[in-house]
Amino acid sequence: MKDLFGKALLDYQNGNYTEDIITSTNISEEDELPLPYLFRSFKDMPKLEQKALKLTKGKVLDVGCGAGSHSLYLQEKGFKVKAIDISKGAIEVTKQRGVLHAEVKHILNETETFDTILLLMNGTGIFQELTQVSKYLKHLKSLLQTNGHILIDSSDIKYMYEDEDGGFWMDMNSTYYGELDYFLSYKGEDENPMKWLYLDFEKLQLACETVGLKCELIAEGDHFDYLARLIPA
Numbered sequence: 001m002k003d004l005f006g007k008a009l010l011d012y013q014n015g016n017y018t019e020d021i022i023t024s025t026n027i028s029e030e031d032e033l034p035l036p037y038l039f040r041s042f043k044d045m046p047k048l049e050q051k052a053l054k055l056t057k058g059k060v061l062d063v064g065c066g067a068g069s070h071s072l073y074l075q076e077k078g079f080k081v082k083a084i085d086i087s088k089g090a091i092e093v094t095k096q097r098g099v100l101h102a103e104v105k106h107i108l109n110e111t112e113t114f115d116t117i118l119l120l121m122n123g124t125g126i127f128q129e130l131t132q133v134s135k136y137l138k139h140l141k142s143l144l145q146t147n148g149h150i151l152i153d154s155s156d157i158k159y160m161y162e163d164e165d166g167g168f169w170m171d172m173n174s175t176y177y178g179e180l181d182y183f184l185s186y187k188g189e190d191e192n193p194m195k196w197l198y199l200d201f202e203k204l205q206l207a208c209e210t211v212g213l214k215c216e217l218i219a220e221g222d223h224f225d226y227l228a229r230l231i232p233a
């Protein structure tokens, strides 16, 4: 990983904001990811993220914290928060913004336990592929304290395969339609391609059942997105 995402966050944090990150996927054209969005305050967050922050309790783990916007908000509200990310640049920015406990760490290497585990901005993305979902869910479950919960958002991206006549062009024999190849570039450099998983609610619920988690639909957004709460069954 070249950590272009972290480099972009550091540029923004250090006042060197000249351009946005460009993303694309195997099923979609190039799109801009505006850097200011990653530094959003509570009032600029989508309703589903605001809802997740309102449901937060106890000691918190913010998984894939990015620039640390959710952690910062919660810390300011008095919560004890740990922010983790695999991006060195992201963690540097999160620390510079004032989050006291931020570490470069892959979620599968986390061992502490928490009352709330947050995975936000398509939190299922880090699972990468459908075949890996139960491994990640089992691990997340092992990090829960008694009465703890996991708050995770994602989208059903079936709409991305809809053509003008309302038909769907996805190949039903191929892999799950939410498994995408994700490409990112910044300032003319290309990041190594990544896998990124969008999981519809029913698939998440099924996966949860197999690992002894109860999956509750908390809220739906305006565009096939949703927030779910997972608790031990």
Ligand SMILES: C[S@@+](CC[C@H](N)C(=O)[O-])C[C@H]1O[C@@H](n2cnc3c(N)ncnc32)[C@H](O)[C@@H]1O
Pocket (backbone or CB within 6 Å): 005, 038, 063, 064, 065, 066, 067, 068, 069, 084, 085, 086, 087, 090, 105, 106, 107, 108, 120, 121, 122, 126
């Ligand atoms: C879409 S960004 C979301 C950032 C932040 N949560 C937000 O809402 O602004 C996803 C983040 O997850 C991080 N990430 C990806 N895989 C991860 C893993 N296995 N463990 C921890 N962080 C991961 C990425 O580096 C990136 O910062």
